[in-house]
Amino acid sequence: MANNGKKLSALEILHTGPVVPVVVLRNADHAVPLAKALLAGGIRVVEITLRSAAALEGIRRISAEVPEIIAGAGTVLTSDDLRAVAQAGGQFAISPGLTPALFAAAHDGPIPLIPGIATPSELMLAQERGFTELKFFPAEAAGGVEMLKALHGPFPRITFCPTGGISQENCKNYLSLSNVSCVGGSWIAPPELIEKGDWDTISELAVNAASGN
Numbered sequence: 376m377a378n379n380g381k382k383l384s385a386l387e388i389l390h391t392g393p394v395v396p397v398v399v400l401r402n403a404d405h406a407v408p409l410a411k412a413l414l415a416g417g418i419r420v421v422e423i424t425l426r427s428a429a430a431l432e433g434i435r436r437i438s439a440e441v442p443e444i445i446a447g448a449g450t451v452l453t454s455d456d457l458r459a460v461a462q463a464g465g466q467f468a469i470s471p472g473l474t475p476a477l478f479a480a481a482h483d484g485p486i487p488l489i490p491g492i493a494t495p496s497e498l499m500l501a502q503e504r505g506f507t508e509l510k511f512f513p514a515e516a517a518g519g520v521e522m523l524k525a526l527h528g529p530f531p532r533i534t535f536c537p538t539g540g541i542s543q544e545n546c547k548n549y550l551s552l553s554n555v556s557c558v559g560g561s562w563i564a565p566p567e568l569i570e571k572g573d574w575d576t577i578s579e580l581a582v583n584a585a586s587g588n
């Protein structure tokens with residue numbers, strides 16, 4: 376494990392680097408070479424989305440074989456998902472939204488949940504349950520940089536990881552905001568490069584992303 380077995384907080388995970396690759400993994404055999412390519416490019420956190428049958432096995436393999444990478448899951452929709460991610464060795468869970476069942480499963484759970492919000496009311500619900508590190512999703516469609524600036528006034532204690540529609544070109548606009556710790560996006564490790572096994576291109580994309588500009 377990247378943290379010698381210690382449970383990392385959401386804040387620690389979201390401050391590890393400026394960009395978190397969001398990955399759809401169709402073949403678990405790609406997990407380890409992908410993690411190594413990202414690491415070679417300077418990335419230390421990866422989000423494997425639970426959108427494919429290979430996702431949990433991929434998280435399991437990265438956790439066991441590339442412990443320098445903090446592997447977690449995205450598209451965590453249910454309390455069963457959350458438990459399965461923790462059992463697979465995932466170190467965090469990210470959800471596109473929030474539900475009472477997810478909050479209950481995350482409460483004192485083995486791994487941190489980073490819930491997604493897109494409105495002030497959802498943010499207030501998350502804050503009321505003690506969550507201060509949130510995913511802002513879908514970032515570009517939900518108001519982007521201007522929305523995050525507007526949320527900072529009433530909610531100065533909240534830190535965001537915006538995701539959805541973010542690219543190498545616009546990520547610096549998000550990263551310049553004081554309430555953004557990192558951004559998430561699929562551009563660093565797109566499915567077509569993973570399926571081709573083009574690890575060199577992924578490493579190059581990771582180098583640019585890890586520089587945050």
Ligand code: 3PG
Nearest residue numbers: 397538539540541560561
């Ligand atoms: C997602 O849920 O797929 C993530 O938010 C990534 O979005 P992106 O493909 O627009 O980077």
